[in-house]
Amino acid sequence: MPHTLFISDLHLAAERPQINTQFFDFIENIAPAAEALYILGDLFEYWAGDDDLNDPLNAAVAQALSTLACKNVLMYFMQGNRDLLLGEHYAARCGMQIIADPTVIDLYGSRTLLMHGDTLCTDDIEYQKFRTYARNPATQQRFLAQPLAARHQQLRGMRMQSEASKSVKSMDIMDVSSATVEQALRAHGHPRLIHGHTHRPAKHLHHVDGRNCERWVLSDWQSKAHYLRCDEQACTAI
Ligand code: MN
Numbered sequence: 001m002p003h004t005l006f007i008s009d010l011h012l013a014a015e016r017p018q019i020n021t022q023f024f025d026f027i028e029n030i031a032p033a034a035e036a037l038y039i040l041g042d043l044f045e046y047w048a049g050d051d052d053l054n055d056p057l058n059a060a061v062a063q064a065l066s067t068l069a070c071k072n073v074l075m076y077f078m079q080g081n082r083d084l085l086l087g088e089h090y091a092a093r094c095g096m097q098i099i100a101d102p103t104v105i106d107l108y109g110s111r112t113l114l115m116h117g118d119t120l121c122t123d124d125i126e127y128q129k130f131r132t133y134a135r136n137p138a139t140q141q142r143f144l145a146q147p148l149a150a151r152h153q154q155l156r157g158m159r160m161q162s163e164a165s166k167s168v169k170s171m172d173i174m175d176v177s178s179a180t181v182e183q184a185l186r187a188h189g190h191p192r193l194i195h196g197h198t199h200r201p202a203k204h205l206h207h208v209d210g211r212n213c214e215r216w217v218l219s220d221w222q223s224k225a226h227y228l229r230c231d232e233q234a235c236t237a238i
Contacts, residue, residue, distance in 0.1 A: 041079055
């Protein structure tokens with residue numbers, strides 16, 4: 001049956017060979033049967049810039065995705081907070097199209113809202129401040145103007161800081177705010193919502209303005225490959 005796949009939060013990194021293997025296996029054996037593949041952010045643990053193509057992992061991922069593109073699978077990429085600088089140049093090499101966060105699609109007749117998910121975590125004020133700073137074009141230009149080695153070093157420092165701050169934040173603060181979710185559902189015409197980011201895979205049901213909206217939270221790939229498979233009848237988390 002014609003179907004579409006959704007993945008996010010793989011956090012591919014050279015030091016996590018097992019997840020990388022799962023990804024290449026998924027791209028080679030599972031994804032080719034789909035009509036389309038949506039990658040909803042944080043495909044990579046970090047992204048230093050589209051000029052980082054001598055990196056063996058970045059090159060191998062581009063190779064695998066472009067092979068999938070040749071099999072006529074439509075591929076869409078939404079930037080996450082880890083790979084927000086992944087741009088048109090690398091996307092073109094992969095044969096995928098960058099889509100905005102949020103994006104609404106017609107998924108086999110069902111209006112479906114796609115997000116990475118971090119914009120829903122509005123209780124984490126410190127993170128939202130950082131997000132605004134990191135998304136500022138001037139910040140990005142300053143960062144990308146540095147030599148690649150300096151960018152790598154800066155990202156390593158940021159990752160350590162992020163792990164340290166996550167370990168002292170409460171679990172509630174790092175989850176989505178239900179008020180913000182409801183606002184988004186209302187603003188986009190009560191669609192189904194698919195997002196990642198929180199690493200808390202689940203199917204939620206939101207009752208908004210007398211309408212029932214499904215919210216699918218995608219899983220990370222820590223233990224195995226995970227994806228959401230949707231066809232005209234239903235979505236199934238695998
Ligand atoms: Mn994320």
